[in-house]
Amino acid sequence: MSLNFLKRSMSTNIPKKIKSIIYSSHNVDDCTSVLSVLNHSVKNVNENSIVLRTLAFPINPSDINQLQGVYPSLPEKTLDLGTKEPSAIAGNEAVFEVIKVPEKKESKLSIGDWVIPLHSNQGTWTNFKILENENNVIKVNGLDLYTASTVSVNGVTAYQLVNKYINWGERAGNEWIIQNAGTSNVSKLVTQIAKAKGIKTLSVIRDRDNFQEVANDLEVKYGATKVISESQNSDKTFNKSELPKILGDEGTIKLALNSVGGKSSSSIARKLEKGGLMLTYGGMSKQPVTLPTSLHIFKGITSAGFWVTENNKKDPDEKRANVAEFIKLYETNKIISSENELEIVNWNVNEDSDEEFLNLVKKGITSSGKKKLVVLKWH
């Protein structure tokens, strides 16, 4: 069976209808109220179109903030889907399988490839996606479903946080990153990516009854060099007595990664070496970043922000390169699967009603706990 025959036979896989979760307005109090399921016709598909079948999509905080209308990056709402009101498909991240490639021209994509969107705001809470330009996706063959479906946001975020801002390696083995929210998926990825480069990590986690158990897990399974609690983090005597022992005679902290804010942010900033950098990429405590004036003036600490969406818009090729590097680290067992970070929600694409689909997504938005990954069951 020739490849051409295979390609032609696959073209029968072009869907007649696509099922997507859409919205045409925003609601900051109950964003699930703006969602509906649309079964829309497939338009403008031709022999050169690429067809993607969705394998899984996560429900990210930024997706929810978009529905609430409080996120500074939003997709354009259009009438392209045949709706009365301008609308957009929800979601920004997913992993897809290529089920049709262009018939009459060469393509870098092959049937069966796994791909993720290059850009945000493309709409991913859908069962199929039609692509006119193969350059709008990145291949992620080699990753498992859970890691592939979260590499675009968390994976690239962690990769850039570690690699983009600091010249590492000047003092091999003595360079540290400190990060709060040490149990988050991004922090665990930072830990592993840093370790692969020979950079040590000091991870701060909230105080909890099973602190030692969680700390051991981060140290043994993910390779965190040392885990401390928020109460240790904010204790100034700890900085003088314990911290030097942890860092060793030559060790200093060059980079602080903040996704919490408030007191936690000033406490990790205090541990930076002279001239050190703090990058803020989240604010879970809802408290502002707080920095004593003296840290700015006399220690030369710089505090900056990090937004993966903005970085990728400015330099999409960097994202492609980051994903390729990430996959190499995964394939050489430097990064373990993100499966444990996710709670799986199954969508039986061919059996569930529209209402069932909508409800499982709504529940995924409103329920707490781990990040929800909607996995599409096709058979």
Add this chain to the structure above:
Amino acid sequence: MSLNFLKRSMSTNIPKKIKSIIYSSHNVDDCTSVLSVLNHSVKNVNENSIVLRTLAFPINPSDINQLQGVYPSLPEKTLDLGTKEPSAIAGNEAVFEVIKVPEKKESKLSIGDWVIPLHSNQGTWTNFKILENENNVIKVNGLDLYTASTVSVNGVTAYQLVNKYINWGERAGNEWIIQNAGTSNVSKLVTQIAKAKGIKTLSVIRDRDNFQEVANDLEVKYGATKVISESQNSDKTFNKSELPKILGDEGTIKLALNSVGGKSSSSIARKLEKGGLMLTYGGMSKQPVTLPTSLHIFKGITSAGFWVTENNKKDPDEKRANVAEFIKLYETNKIISSENELEIVNWNVNEDSDEEFLNLVKKGITSSGKKKLVVLKWH
């Protein structure tokens, strides 16, 4: 009368004793308690020495913090002055007159030149200074006494704040600086240096009964483009309604200069354009710098520190160049005298007792109001 004869005749001006205010310990609660007057012999003066006579020295906050022991840069205490305990001469800034130049070699200095110290921690609360290396001073001929005696700290600070961090001129006439503490000497210098470059300034000052009078003074006399109050600064509706009118259609704020901290710092940071920079060089409110997480992440605001002492240590030639540029601005009437910023304290060098000298300095440290400038009366 040949120059050589003049030089030789001036060498009779070498003092036999030098009178300085010294300290050998620190006291954070009452730093005046560590001060004493020392009349020390002049050692190691030879034909190649340079002798400086002090004209005036300011009492800066950083001088006081040094005496308190809370400043991160301190002079080395030595036995060179002939004291029992290792001690140092107080003060970091002054303007001197050259009264003796090297007799047998060429010098860039001439008798009568006015000079300031290149580095901090040299000890300036003294009537004479002996110099072995002429490269340790910068000529300030052309400035008046008040501007010359404050150019090393405030002048260079203002010059670097405006010029060192931003590429100006991309959108001529539409680029702004916002600064709080708009009535401070540094802010007034920033205003004038910015105006000379075609950069507009939005100066925030504390609410006060005579707001309009002070605002007019800053706008008319110093060239501030617009002056607003702290209550306007912290009013979010002001940002939406009034600010765009002030900036104009094309105007944006590229740089925020913070010497206050707390709410004032977050309020000026909020007005920055995307990707803007806030530099903190003081913290008069004693409140930390506070930045909403979203300013860091979504607006890409960077918050950094500024310390003129550190900059000058790293790059003394930059300070030389800055002072030269500052003098040019002064000579072309772009910068007015700092006389009004200072309260003059006269020291009658040849008449006042040691106790009177000590007391006038102690009073200069403890009394509030304008910065004190000790002016030496030689006749």
